[in-house]
Amino acid sequence: MQYDALQTFLTAAETKNFTKTAELLHISQPSVSLHIKNLEKEFETELFVRSPKQFHITPTGEMLYYRGKQIIQIYEQTKQEILAHHHAVQGELRIGASFTIGEYILPAVLVDLQKHYPNLQLKITIGNTEEIIGSVRELNVDAGLIEGQTSDQDLIVEPFTEDQLFIVAASSHHLNSLGKVTIDDLQNQIWITREEGSGTRAYLEHVLRSLGIKVKAQHSISSSQGIKEFITEGIGISLLSESVIQRDVIQKDLSIIELKDHSFKRTLSCIYSPIMLQKQNVQTFRAELMKRC
Incomplete structure (x- = not known):
């Protein structure tokens, strides 16, 4: 079911007039008729009773109107949430990675990350595992990617793939x-x-x-x-x-x-300080990492 067709149907149900519906939606009247016809074909039912003297919605049309309003509301709310999410993921993301991960595994993850969040500025630090653990502990990076795990009790350790x-x-x-x-x-x-x-x-x-x-x-x-x-x-x-x-x-x-x-x-792990859980950029990176790997 297409969003535009559903929006046309809801407007027609409220105006009870195809010509006025076309004017409000800035489309042609034949387009209005086509949208309604396509919906009737999809749901295998008549949505309106139209004649020179009357225009009213059918019982099944009432059902679609009720659910259609909910669908449009959910769609618009979801759209706003996604736009807000993309807007929130911006600024700097500091990632530390061991040599193997940083040079051979991380680049593919970052390509996808940049496609989805072009306003995100990446700062990558490459070092050996001990150096990356130290950088995460001292909050010099937002998250670290290491080979194996760490016994540091102050850090959160999340395995993300097997190597x-x-x-x-x-x-x-x-x-x-x-x-x-x-x-x-x-x-x-x-x-x-x-x-x-x-x-x-x-x-x-x-x-x-x-x-x-x-x-x-x-x-x-x-x-x-x-x-x-x-x-x-x-x-x-x-x-x-x-x-x-x-x-x-x-x-x-x-x-x-x-x-x-x-x-x-061996296990490859993402490590970070608990305080970094509050950062939207870190949450987004974790999600992309788990999805990609």
């Missing part, structure tokens, strides 16, 4: 010839890791400890791109997020090393 990680190596690395590797195959390898404070590094070290994997050497680099460059040169292997390596694997610059009977997943 899968893979062991990766250069396409020429000898592990590629083994098919699915075992824990023994991974012993005494050179591992390229992120810096201290990184969620990705913390997860890798947890994996190495829990699986009892001994490391021949461990080199740290403060960017995922740097790690990939080292791996491509055959310097070592690493454990990286699927979002980080996806393009490189497609281009065959890197290869995934499958570990038999094991997969690696």
